[in-house]
Amino acid sequence: xxxxxxxxxxxxxxxxxxxxxxxxxxxxxxxxxxxxxxxxxxxxxxxxxxxxxxxxxxxxxxxxxxxxxxxxxxxxxxxxxxxxxxxx
Amino acid sequence: xxxxxxxxxxxxxxxxxxxxxxxxxxxxxxxxxxxxxxxxxxxxxxxxxxxxxxxxxxxxxxxxxxxxxxxxxxxxxxxxxxxxxxxxxxxxxxxxxxxxxxxxxxxxxxxxxxxxxxxxxxxxxxxxxxxxxxxxxxxxxxxxxxxxxxxxxxxxxxxxxxxxxxxxxxxxxxxxxxxxxxxxxxxxxxxxxxxxxxxxxxxxxxxxxxxxxxxxxxxxxxxxxxxxxxxxxxxxxxxxxxxxxxxxxxxxxxxxxxxxxxxxxxxxxxxxxxxxxxxxxxxxxxxxxxxxxxxxxxxxxxxxxxxxxxxxxxxxxxxxxxxxxxxxxxx
Numbered sequence: 001x002x003x004x005x006x007x008x009x010x011x012x013x014x015x016x017x018x019x020x021x022x023x024x025x026x027x028x029x030x031x032x033x034x035x036x037x038x039x040x041x042x043x044x045x046x047x048x049x050x051x052x053x054x055x056x057x058x059x060x061x062x063x064x065x066x067x068x069x070x071x072x073x074x075x076x077x078x079x080x081x082x083x084x085x086x087x088x
Numbered sequence: 089x090x091x092x093x094x095x096x097x098x099x100x101x102x103x104x105x106x107x108x109x110x111x112x113x114x115x116x117x118x119x120x121x122x123x124x125x126x127x128x129x130x131x132x133x134x135x136x137x138x139x140x141x142x143x144x145x146x147x148x149x150x151x152x153x154x155x156x157x158x159x160x161x162x163x164x165x166x167x168x169x170x171x172x173x174x175x176x177x178x179x180x181x182x183x184x185x186x187x188x189x190x191x192x193x194x195x196x197x198x199x200x201x202x203x204x205x206x207x208x209x210x211x212x213x214x215x216x217x218x219x220x221x222x223x224x225x226x227x228x229x230x231x232x233x234x235x236x237x238x239x240x241x242x243x244x245x246x247x248x249x250x251x252x253x254x255x256x257x258x259x260x261x262x263x264x265x266x267x268x269x270x271x272x273x274x275x276x277x278x279x280x281x282x283x284x285x286x287x288x289x290x291x292x293x294x295x296x297x298x299x300x301x302x303x304x305x306x307x308x309x310x311x312x313x314x315x316x317x318x319x320x321x322x323x324x325x326x327x328x329x330x331x332x333x334x335x336x337x338x339x340x341x342x343x344x345x346x347x348x349x350x351x352x353x354x355x356x357x358x359x360x361x362x363x364x365x366x367x368x369x370x371x372x373x374x375x376x377x378x379x380x381x382x383x384x385x386x387x388x389x390x391x392x393x394x395x396x397x398x399x400x401x402x403x404x405x406x407x408x409x410x411x412x413x414x415x416x417x418x419x
Binding site for chain 2: 016018020024044046052053054055057064066067
């Protein structure tokens, strides 16, 4: 899976988890291209969405991230790196 | 309840797997089930079990043993058990936000794949039927037992609907019909609408607009839609059948004998939801449009935390038309 494909899958996962920051800001394509980044704390992630996101990351890529870890991840592109490195 | 919980979590190896179970349970449990599960999960363990857990915790701190202990299934089980206790304790304490000393006595009955009824004692002739369209996350911006705890089970029965995430209610309700209009028309038989003293409809997020349309179709007494989508969004286009949005609403309202009191709410920090409320209000007669200050999309949970949700329900959908209490309109 290329980085672009991974970012595309994560963008879809964010929507599934009810995190609409990228969708509502028309920023999904820029994120997929790698030209846009944002701190996770900007994304208005509530506790349910955090759980949904981590469940999706684990189901799709075997990520061991749990909601408490998201604060330490930092940004969206960092999340992509964590998932990619964990999956490789 | 504890047997079901044990069965669901038995194979879980990670916190995320347990969280998936918790989310599913938060979407369907009643307040009584929360109380029961809380009592079971927080119950003091027997002394051999307590001793075993104490030994594991101590061993995990010893350099020689910590690695072995932390890799063991017992350690994982201990961690997940603690996680479960934290979750149920949080949910149990959340129920107190509704301001009731005792859990509401709702009992759940599954009517079909996407529809459940939560009901309590009392004759339907004296009760309100509250039809709820949950949003994408299968909830009304809060865990289902927390929502139910704000209602009196002897005065309200709840028809609870959920949708497949990728479809929305636009293509009907799974197990009922393949389009929204036909699904609403099936509610009469499904919920026995006419047996109730009054009918109200509520919806959040993706369920907001279907709630308004259902209220119009059934001639409900009142509708509350929070964080609703706009009918001008692309996903609704094919359902407009080339009509403008006002005509679309009229299509649903065509047969009902009365017009519901429609209340719209949105987070003041959500321009998208504010715009959707404006569009809906331009198409149908709306009683109130209320921005919730300090809230983004999940505006109802903000009101729960401020302990204002129950009074909101009473001021909007639980009392409208109560004084008239005329027979139900026939659709």
